[in-house]
Amino acid sequence: MASPASPEHAADRQVFAAEITPHRSLSDRGARILVLGFGALSAVVSLPFFLMGAWPVVGFFGLDVLLLWLALRSSFAQARACERIALTYVELTISRVTHRGERRDWRMNPLWTRIESETDDEFGMTRLAVRERRTAVDLAQALSPAERAQFADAFGAALAVAKAGPRAAAE
Known part of the structure; x- marks a missing residue:
């Protein structure tokens, strides 16, 4: 029987989680x-x-x-729209809910996932996406270019941890 700290249970642990909603300054x-x-x-x-x-x-x-x-x-x-990103050692889950309540989910293997971005010299990061084989999903569309770049850094670091695996994180 595996102990709670074993790598089998660590694979289910969340490495990264984020919920992105459009900003509204007026209550x-x-x-x-x-x-x-x-x-x-x-x-x-x-x-x-x-x-x-x-x-x-x-x-x-x-x-x-x-x-x-x-x-x-x-x-x-x-403003009711949201995007949820959850990353474990074995799965990247992206859920996008529109303002009408329509939901779309993507599931990807973190080992085969890579980050793509487009940056404009004047505006900053204009696009952030994750790609697995032929599937590309844009992320953080509700964020400003500066916030998108910060999110990309944090998500990229978490994706590197997920790719290294739970054993590397424990060491």
Whole structure:
């Protein structure tokens, strides 16, 4: 019988795990305050037009508030998307969930996986992907180029550890 510290059990240990979600600087509460404030400002500004008899202007101000609300609602829906990366000594799992809840999973052998990246001198790392044979999966698309480069460094180090195996990590 194998002991809990044996290499067979170590192969199941996670070497790397990350969950990447799109950044949103505005909270739900902040969005409500913004829409209510914009609506109040629109009401105040459109009131003189209404009193002068130019009542259609009020509708356009209301349309602005509605469009702002729809844009923020769409932005918050997009924020529900996420990407999960889990790496063990025997498997790399990538799960991508869209904002609609559609899920796509990829499973790769870390020994056959390599990292590909594209870097622009002006913008930094524009693309990060992992490739196993003919399958390539883009990673960290929701990150900025600088964050993507940091993620690539951390993930690359973890992939090297996974390729070396649990025995090398224990030594």
